[in-house]
Amino acid sequence: MAPLGAANFGPDETPLDIVIYSGRWYRHRHLVILNLMLVVPLVTSYANGFDGSMMNGLQSVDEWKEYFGYPTSKELGLFNAIQSIGALAATPPAPFLSDKFGRRAGILVGAVITLAGAIAQTLTRDLPTFVAARFMIGFGTTLAMMASPLLISELAYPTHRAPLTALYNSLWFSGQIVAGWSTFGTFRIPNELSWRIPSALQGAASVIQLLFVWFIPDSPRWLVSVGRDQEARDVLKKWHAGGEENNGLVQFEYQEIKNAIAAESVRDRSAWIDLFRTPGNRRRMRIILAIALFSQWSGNGLISYYLERVLSGIHIESSRDQTLINGCIAIWNLLWAAGAAMFVDRLGRRKLFLTSNIGMLIGFSVLTTCAGVFESSRAPRAGHGVIASLFLYQAAYAIGYTPLLVSYTVEILPFFLRAKGLAMMYLFVTAALIFNQYTNPIALEALKWKYYLIYTVWLVFELVFIYFFAVETRNKSLEETAALFDRDAAMIPDMAMGRRPESLVVDQVSLQSSKVSSVPESGDHKPRV
Numbered sequence: 334m335a336p337l338g339a340a341n342f343g344p345d346e347t348p349l350d351i352v353i354y355s356g357r358w359y360r361h362r363h364l365v366i367l368n369l370m371l372v373v374p375l376v377t378s379y380a381n382g383f384d385g386s387m388m389n390g391l392q393s394v395d396e397w398k399e400y401f402g403y404p405t406s407k408e409l410g411l412f413n414a415i416q417s418i419g420a421l422a423a424t425p426p427a428p429f430l431s432d433k434f435g436r437r438a439g440i441l442v443g444a445v446i447t448l449a450g451a452i453a454q455t456l457t458r459d460l461p462t463f464v465a466a467r468f469m470i471g472f473g474t475t476l477a478m479m480a481s482p483l484l485i486s487e488l489a490y491p492t493h494r495a496p497l498t499a500l501y502n503s504l505w506f507s508g509q510i511v512a513g514w515s516t517f518g519t520f521r522i523p524n525e526l527s528w529r530i531p532s533a534l535q536g537a538a539s540v541i542q543l544l545f546v547w548f549i550p551d552s553p554r555w556l557v558s559v560g561r562d563q564e565a566r567d568v569l570k571k572w573h574a575g576g577e578e579n580n581g582l583v584q585f586e587y588q589e590i591k592n593a594i595a596a597e598s599v600r601d602r603s604a605w606i607d608l609f610r611t612p613g614n615r616r617r618m619r620i621i622l623a624i625a626l627f628s629q630w631s632g633n634g635l636i637s638y639y640l641e642r643v644l645s646g647i648h649i650e651s652s653r654d655q656t657l658i659n660g661c662i663a664i665w666n667l668l669w670a671a672g673a674a675m676f677v678d679r680l681g682r683r684k685l686f687l688t689s690n691i692g693m694l695i696g697f698s699v700l701t702t703c704a705g706v707f708e709s710s711r712a713p714r715a716g717h718g719v720i721a722s723l724f725l726y727q728a729a730y731a732i733g734y735t736p737l738l739v740s741y742t743v744e745i746l747p748f749f750l751r752a753k754g755l756a757m758m759y760l761f762v763t764a765a766l767i768f769n770q771y772t773n774p775i776a777l778e779a780l781k782w783k784y785y786l787i788y789t790v791w792l793v794f795e796l797v798f799i800y801f802f803a804v805e806t807r808n809k810s811l812e813e814t815a816a817l818f819d820r821d822a823a824m825i826p827d828m829a830m831g832r833r834p835e836s837l838v839v840d841q842v843s844l845q846s847s848k849v850s851s852v853p854e855s856g857d858h859k860p861r862v
Contacts (some may be wrong), residue, residue: 334671338579344828352481352696355818358490358493360574360587361575363571363572363574363576364490364493364572366572366728367489367490367572367573368489368490368595368626370489370545370548370549370550371484371485371489371497371549372503373440373542373545373546373549373583374436374440374477374480374481374482374484374485374502374542374549375481375485375497375500375501375504375542376541377440377443377474377477377478377481377501377536377542378478378481378501378502378505378507378508379504379505379507379508379510379538380447380474380477380505380508380535380538380539381478381505381514382504382505382507382508382509382512383470383472383508383509383511383534383535383538384414384416384470384474384495384508384512384535385508385509386508386509386510386512386513386516386663387512387515387516387532387535387745388412388416389512389513389532389560389641389659390512390513390515390516390517390520390531390656390659391516391528391531391668392409392473392500392641393516393641393652393655393656393659394516394518394519394520394527394528394652394656395520395652396520396522396523396525396528396748397527397528398669399513399715400525400528401460401463406774406778407774407775409774410591410770410771410772410773410774410775411464412463412464412467413770414766414767414770414771414797415464415467415468415471416467416468416470416471416816417438417471417763417766417767417770418468418471418767419467419468419469419470419471419472419473419475420471420472420474420475420759420763420765420766421760421764421767422468422471422472423471423472423475423476423479423758424471424475424479424759424763426476427439427475427479427480427752427756427759428479428752429477429482429754430442430476431479431480431483431555431752432555432752435551436480436481436483436484436487436552436555437480437484437546437549437551438480438552439476439477439479439480439481439483440476440477440480440481440484440542440546441474441542441546442473442476442477443473443474443475443477443478443479443480444473444477444538444539444542444543444546445473445539445543445651446472446473446476446534447469447470447473447474447477447535447536447538447539448468448473448539448540448543449473450466450467450468450470450471450472450473450533451466451470451532451533451536451539451679452533452536452765453465453466453469454467454532454535455529455532455533455535455536456529459818467648470535471537472635475544475759475763477751477757478759479756479759481501481689482498482501482502482739482740482743483552483743483751483752483755484549484551484552484754484802485497485498485501486498486740486743486744486811487552487553487554487811488549488550488551488552488553488568488572489521490572490573491573491582491586491810494744494811495677495678495740495744495807496674496678498739498740498743498744499673499674499677499736500671500674500675500736500769501739501740502670502735502736502738502739502740503667503670503671503673503674503731503735503736504667504671505670505735506663506664506666506667506670506671506731506735507667509535509663509666509667509846510663510664510667511534512531512534512535513564513656513659513660513662514660514663515530515534516528516531516659517653517656517659517660518840519531520652520653520656523581528641529537536846545776550568550571550572551568553565553566553568553569553586553587553590553793554590554594554748554811557590557591557594558594558748558749562591565590566583566587567585568857569583569586569587569591571584573586578690588812589812590748593747593748593812593815594748598723602831603852605753605757605834607750607791608753608754608757611819613818613819614750614818616818617745617746617754617818618626618726618754618757619802620741620745620802620804621741621742621745621746621754621757621758622670622757622758622761623798623802624686624734624737624738624741624742624758625738625742625758625759625761625762625765625797626736626761626762626765627734627795627798628641628738628762628765628787629762629765629766629769630724630765630769630791631693631697631730631734631788631791631792632693632697632700632726632785632788632789632792632794633726633727633730633734634765634766634769634770634773635769635773635777635784635785635788636723636726637728639690641655643723644658646704646708646777646781647707647715647716647719647727648706648711648716649716649720658720658723662723663729664726665724665727665728665731666727666728666730666731666735667731667742669728669731669732670731670732670735670736672683672732673731673733673735673736675730676734676738676838677736677737677740677807678807678808680807681805681807682737682741682803682804682805682807683799683804683805685732685733685736685737686733686737686799686803687796687799687800687803688729688732688733688735689729689730689732689734690729690733690792690795690796690799691729691796692725692726692728692729692730692732693726693729693792693795694789694793694796695722695725695729696722696725696726696727696728696729697722697726697785697788697789697792699718699721699722699725699790700719700722700723700726700785701782701786701789702718703715703716703718703719703722704719704781704782705782705783706718707719707782708781708782709772710779713823738758738762739755739758741806742754742758743755743811744806744811744814745804745806745814745815745818746815746816747812747819764858777818797820804817804818
């Protein structure tokens with residue numbers, strides 16, 4: 334037995350590079366099954382996206398407006414904000430549920446509550462029931478949202494972690510697509526089914542989760558944190574190495590997790606105040622809370638929830654045209670977001686954030702200009718410019734904040750602060766949503782296109798902030814990424830800083846054999862560098 338530190342490392346190489354290869358993962362049964370199981374937490378984002386787009390679509394459905402007495406701007410604000418209020422109420426207990434009972438428990442409880450809310454919304458006969466159902470949906474979805482990205486990031490195969498966690502939030506648009514096109518397909522029905530069918534479809538994700546969550550192993554990092562070390566090792570062995578004993582990758586991952594969690598436990602850093610206690614944590618939270626606000630205050634809330642008002646401002650007022658545009662935007666967004674998620678490690682987080690902010694600024698500036706010209710001249714070309722700028726803006730937002738909001742937050746936080754930090758991020762997202770959902774319809778009605786100017790100025794500030802504060806984290810493990818923010822006061826061992834860990838002992842023969850047996854076949858790939 335020889336220490337891993339005795340191996341020959343390149344100047345930019347870490348021990349993990351020796352045992353991880355990229356390549357044709359789909360040729361390996363254990364990796365295929367693992368990624369299929371991770372679909373269960375991935376569909377949580379679908380449920381969240383469905384809700385936002387469904388409410389947007391229902392505002393264009395005449396039967397829905399008639400059933401609820403043609404809601405005023407304030408009532409529309411309540412319909413949208415009550416879901417966010419439910420999310421706000423779920424934020425404090427969500428980290429406790431995931432940390433105490435496991436990531437799967439958060440998904441399970443959230444799915445039960447969300448399904449109950451979807452059923453109540455579908456069967457509602459009055460306004461109070463509709464509002465209560467939307468509160469339940471917000472509460473349940475948030476419980477699942479707090480747990481799902483944690484499970485994905487902590488269970489995924491190392492080279493799949495970044496794309497899968499980035500894909501998680503990108504699948505918001507898959508829910509938007511189903512909701513947008515279901516409202517487009519049902520708005521012609523001349524009765525209540527035109528809005529009850531989309532409401533019923535909202536429970537589909539929860540049904541999938543309730544059926545299949547039982548087959549997913551829990552996070553090996555969570556298992557180690559509660560003293561179930563052998564179970565954690567078994568999970569890593571089965572799903573990261575195909576059941577191979579003494580696998581080099583499993584030994585490295587297991588020891589890295591053990592050392593990191595032990596270091597965090599010694600310092601007892603698991604209270605809410607610890608999110609801001611050290612310089613490294615304050616640096617993390619400055620970035621996390623900023624991108625949380627930016628994700629909702631970049632003008633996207635105006636477009637996502639009040640597209641009907643925006644389109645009416647350029648005289649596109651028919652239900653058919655509005656729901657058609659809503660459905661097309663959803664498909665457009667998914668293509669850009671999913672594409673960016675697949676290349677997140679190649680392009681880097683910082684580059685995606687900067688490109689996104691520059692694109693949003695250009696798109697929203699064009700939107701503001703064209704809307705102003707149309708308001709004064711009624712020129713058809715200006716109206717067409719508004720629609721074109723909507724698609725430009727949405728593509729820019731989709732390549733940055735959609736894939737990175739959750740994945741970047743999860744990867745820069747150490748284990749014991751991960752659930753609380755994610756909850757804090759969602760808390761700020763929800764607070765920004767509530768503010769938007771109450772003020773946007775009122776401000777848009779009062780100021781018309783001039784309201785867009787506020788967002789244009791704010792987008793300039795966002796770009797400056799990202800340029801100076803965003804940290805690049807590509808091609809690093811969760812433990813390595815956390816180390817970037819702590820340096821000398823790191824809550825994790827030397828190994829996570831990219832140095833050779835003398836405490837980790839791995840048989841050199843095991844390392845060599847793992848090149849073939851724990852990962853895709855040799856000849857199909859190259860070592861990750």
